Amino acid sequence: MSHLVAPSILAGDFANLRKDVEMLNRSEADWIHVDIMDGVFVPNISFGFPVLAAINRYASKPLDVHLMIIKPDRYISRFKEAGANHLIVHIEACTHLHRTIQAIKHEGMQAGVALNPHTAVNNLEAIICDIDQVLIMSVNPGFGGQKFIEHTYRKIEQTRNLIVKSGSKAMIGVDGGVDLSNASKLIELGADVLVAGSSVFGSSNPINTIATLKAL
Numbered sequence: 001m002s003h004l005v006a007p008s009i010l011a012g013d014f015a016n017l018r019k020d021v022e023m024l025n026r027s028e029a030d031w032i033h034v035d036i037m038d039g040v041f042v043p044n045i046s047f048g049f050p051v052l053a054a055i056n057r058y059a060s061k062p063l064d065v066h067l068m069i070i071k072p073d074r075y076i077s078r079f080k081e082a083g084a085n086h087l088i089v090h091i092e093a094c095t096h097l098h099r100t101i102q103a104i105k106h107e108g109m110q111a112g113v114a115l116n117p118h119t120a121v122n123n124l125e126a127i128i129c130d131i132d133q134v135l136i137m138s139v140n141p142g143f144g145g146q147k148f149i150e151h152t153y154r155k156i157e158q159t160r161n162l163i164v165k166s167g168s169k170a171m172i173g174v175d176g177g178v179d180l181s182n183a184s185k186l187i188e189l190g191a192d193v194l195v196a197g198s199s200v201f202g203s204s205n206p207i208n209t210i211a212t213l214k215a216l
Contacts, residue, residue: 004030004193005213006064006173007206009055010046011144011197017051020201021058027210031064031086033175033195036079038069041093042142049082056083064195066114066175068141069093073100080107088112088135088173091123101130112173116141117149121158128168133193134159139176145198148177153189160190180209184216 007029012020024032034052039045047055056063062085069075072089073096079087087109094100097113104111112133113124117140124134136155139146152174159172171192178186179199186194194213203209 003187003191003214003216004171005210006031006033006193006195007200007210008033008035008144008175008195008197010035011201013201017055018058021055023206024210025058025060027207028214029061029210030214031062031193032059033064033066033197034084036065036067036069037142041070041090042068044142049078052079052082052084059083062086064088064112064193066112066135066195067093068114073103076100076103077107080109084109086110086112086133088114088133090114090116090141091119092116097127098130101127114141114175115155117151121155121162124159124162125166128162128166128170131168131170133171133173134163135173135175135193135195137176138174138178141176145202146177148179148182153185156186156189156191180212183213187216 037044037046064086065084066088087104101111110132114135138148138152173193174186174191175195178194178196200206200209
């Protein structure tokens with residue numbers, strides 16, 4: 001499978017979200033990545049259900065929804081109703097991760113688990129065969145435009161080894177500081193999904209930037 005590109009709408013123009021979503025529809029992007037932040041799990045607040053539903057109204061690509069919130073179990077069905085196709089929760093935010101994953105799948109969504117930069121990959125051993133995506137955070141979550149953490153390369157290798165060893169079908173996503181300077185190496189090491197925000201929306205031609213990331 002060739003790698004996927006999932007531009008993060010968090011880096012878009014909040015006053016013109018429809019325009020940005022329609023641009024992504026026309027692009028070679030595979031998914032639209034949507035970050036949900038509660039100001040508790042991370043020190044920032046972003047979209048809620050009405051904005052996600054509005055994005056879904058205009059999006060023709062699957063919505064890859066990344067929950068950076070505490071107690072995500074409370075809202076799983078509501079995220080489905082608002083348009084999420086994939087729902088990613090943080091391992092650090094889930095007391096009963098297996099139950100959370102099963103609840104996401106029960107709603108008909110793909111289930112992903114995100115790891116903060118300090119969280120070891122081996123924490124996924126008991127759950128790796130139950131999930132559809134591992135999202136490796138290559139920055140500390142909460143804000144866009146941060147510098148890529150170099151240790152991410154090693155974590156991708158560790159995750160790929162775990163997936164191969166266990167026979168899991170999970171994809172590996174990388175989120176944070178992904179751009180044209182490091183994307184090729186991420187893919188080479190085993191990344192399946194590139195989540196790119198500032199490098200796409202901060203470029204002079206986002207559609208060309210997405211096409212370049214996709215062609216790597």
